[in-house]
Amino acid sequence: MRRLPSLTALRFFEESARHMSFNKSAAALCVTPGAVSRQIRLLEDALGTKLFDRDHKGIRLTRQGEELLQCLAQAFDSIERVTRSLSSAKPGERKRLTVTAPPTFASRWLSPRLGALMDAVPDIDLSVRTDAADDRHCSIRFGYEARADHRSELLFxxxxxxxxxxxxxxxxxxxxxxxxxxxxxxxxxxxxxxxxxxxxxxxxxxxxxxxxxxxxxxxxxxxxxxxxxxxxxxxxxxxxxxxxxxxxxxxxxxxxxxxxGYWLDIAPSHAGLDCVQAFAEWLRGEGAKAAQL
CATH class of the missing domain: 3.40.190.290 (D-Maltodextrin-Binding Protein; domain 2)
Structure with a gap:
């Protein structure tokens, strides 16, 4: 039998470490900040080590906390990828891919290339949004540097x-x-x-x-x-x-x-999806062509 700490406590810890705030993680988890604090305390007691340093400026991870976060992030990403794959693996069913993009990019760069995209990735139903859609699988962003919390790459x-x-x-x-x-x-x-x-x-x-x-x-x-x-x-x-x-x-x-430039940002939880990988590969190719014009 596996000897694991409370999975609820681990989930609360991972969310708190990502936000670096008990209040923000509480809002994301739809619980009170007090509930988050209690779960973190229970986890620290179970492990016999501090995971966060706390002071008037807020919280920050200890060395042990950073080590645990790295392991948990990988584990939770793997679980999410598998469960998403299992829940959507229905024979013959098309996959919906939701992409957000700046308005000018969507209308002037992406739209004229949609025919080529459908030829390259024929088994997806594409939804292109110009707002910050919560259900997006990936985002095309106008910016000048990579996004630290995503798999971020420069298109052009x-x-x-x-x-x-x-x-x-x-x-x-x-x-x-x-x-x-x-x-x-x-x-x-x-x-x-x-x-x-x-x-x-x-x-x-x-x-x-x-x-x-x-x-x-x-x-x-x-x-x-x-x-x-x-x-x-x-x-x-x-x-x-x-x-x-x-x-x-x-x-x-x-x-x-x-x-x-324009960047492709993919949340780690979506990076393993076949439709996201196919779309990213197509974007890379089109971005390389654009650089040669």
Whole structure:
């Protein structure tokens, strides 16, 4: 017979260690903070060692706590993968894959490639969300670094170019900047550094783009540029079709990269699912193609 501590206490410990807060773990487990504290105390008594150091700043794992967390995380991930697989392993049944993505990425990069995705992974029913869906299997995120608590990988980095409507083609960039509004994109209510970075790469003064029109999404800025309302510095990955059909024209050969890119984030509990692995593999291939354009 296995000699194991209380599985409830182990579950409470793992949740508390992930949140590094008894209050947050209590909310996630739908119990009171006092119940969490009692289970942690019972586990420490059973093991004969402290798992958390506690002070006025909060809690932190001891060396023994870190060792136990690493073991438990792997064990719980394995259990979750197997139980998910067993519960969904019905012959001939299609698997639903829920993916969250930024609006511009979803509409301008992912949507045109959905036919290729369905050919590559034909046995899934895909749900693409632009909000933080609780039932998501994986997320595509706009950011500049990996997410520590997920299996996080960079799909591709942004490649910024100066674009505008066809009527601006052939005119000197300096003249266009003097006469034409610049279009800016906000992220968390702050302008992205698309324009300053591009102007630095082009050897032009940043003052050229201090004013202009602001938008809450890149897609809005692209539509304004297509309509001839101004000049935009845009990630080339998002406007391949616009450049190909002439709706937008690249007005300078100068290109600036990053610092942001698009990342694929997968929670460890979902990393073993066949549909997630297949989707990730397809994304890697499409990301590699995008880097070569």
């Amino acid at each position: 980095i942004e490649r910024h170019v100066l674009v505008g409507a066809k009527k601006y083609a052939g005119l000197p960039v300096e003249t266009l900047l003097e006469r034409t509004p610049t279009l800016h994109v906000l992220h968390n209510d702050v302008r992205l550094t698309l324009w300053p970075n591009w102007l630095d790469a082009a050897g032009l003064p940043r003052a050229c783009a201090e004013n202009g029109i602001e938008f809450s999404t890149l897609d809005q800025a692209i539509h304004a540029a297509r309509a001839g309302s101004g000049l935009a510095v845009v990630d080339r990955n998002m406007i391949v079709d616009d450049l190909h059909d002439g709706a937008l024209v690249q007005l300078s050969p100068v290109e600036s990269s990053g610092p942001y």
